[in-house]
Amino acid sequence: MDASAAGTGATAARAEAVLSRLQLLVTRKLDGLLQGDYVGLLPGPGSEAGESREYRPGDDVRRMDWPVTARTTTPHVRRTVADRELETWLAVDLSASLDFGTGRWLKRDLVVAAVAAVAHLTVRGGNRIGAVVGTGTGTTAGPTAGRSRFGRRARTAAGPEPTPGAVRRLPARSGRKEAHGLLRAVAGTEIRPGRSDLGALVDMLNRPPRRRGVAVVISDFLAPPQQWGRPLRKLAVRHDVLAIEVVDPVELELPDAGVLELVDPETGGLHEVQTADPRLRRRYAEAAAAGRAAIDAELRAAGAAHLRLRTDSDWLLDIVRFVAAQRHARTRGTTR
Secondary structure, three states: OOHHHHHHHHHHHHHHHHHHHHHHHHHHHHHHHOOOOOOOOOOOOOOEEEEEEEOOOOOOHHHEOHHHHHHHOOOEEEEEEOOOOOEEEEEEEEOHHHOOOOOOOOHHHHHHHHHHHHHHHHOHHHOEEEEEEEEOOOOOOOOOOOOOOOOOOOOOOOOOOOOOOOEEEEEEEEOHHHHHHHHHHHHOOOOOOOOOOHHHHHHHHHOOOOOOOEEEEEEOOOOOHHHHHHHHHHHHHHOEEEEEEEEOHHHOOOOOOOEEEEEOOOOOOEEEEEOOOHHHHHHHHHHHHHHHHHHHHHHHHHOOEEEEEEOOOOHHHHHHHHHHHHHHHHHOOOOO
16 A cells, blocks of 8 residues: 555545544533524524514514504514525635644634534424535645654745645535535545645635525635625525634744754645744734734624634633623623
């Protein structure tokens, strides 16, 4: 067996192991922690117009039925009916930067976990779920392998601009068996060197136009915000948008670990960094904080809900807290 076949087999075995753990975690623990019937990660009252009734203190004023109020001279609100079939589309970014992690998980593992959670929470009642998956082109401008003293492949910002990656479309289907097939396809996708075009990936959810539903973008959002911000705002005009950001703690703050050899898996750029320098660590932390602030601002401008998953924390508990907070916000008449 040659090296490429052995690598493919190892990737498939790892994907199967991850899926086996997720089946236990998601199907049992998520149902146990989230009581009640959740339509999805963004539960809401529905969008289809229903009957009108008299206004009561505490009702959302944005649902006022002004024609009925004018005719009866009594304030009325319009009830909404939840769609019985919800269509959810995922934009899954599997750039080479996802093949990294210094915590309990690789960032790639968190992406697969997020897909599993979204599928589990939206596949009920005949709901359909589909995805577009983007990855690198498989070519870089330099070496494609390297490791830090943490034993994981590390990332730097330097290096030539990578070419956009390839995109795979998985059609929307209903049923748990089909959702599991989608999850298996995402988990089995090979992460190749290079960077996917996150903006183009998000824009694929706008074409062809679909009826109102839920759009979920899963990425580390390391691409410049100006690349994906406009497509995301366009997507949010018609759909409820959830952005799931996967983060490793080393991307936020460098540890004091002496000299590290850092390799950018997207470009192959290799650098040695002296992490014992406190001024370097401070500048790194400031730059990382500024980058995350720019991501937060762009997501807020698009009106997208934002869930951040870290490789060093309990992703399942983070998802449960997020869904519970969304439900609480909706019942109080707020959108985010």
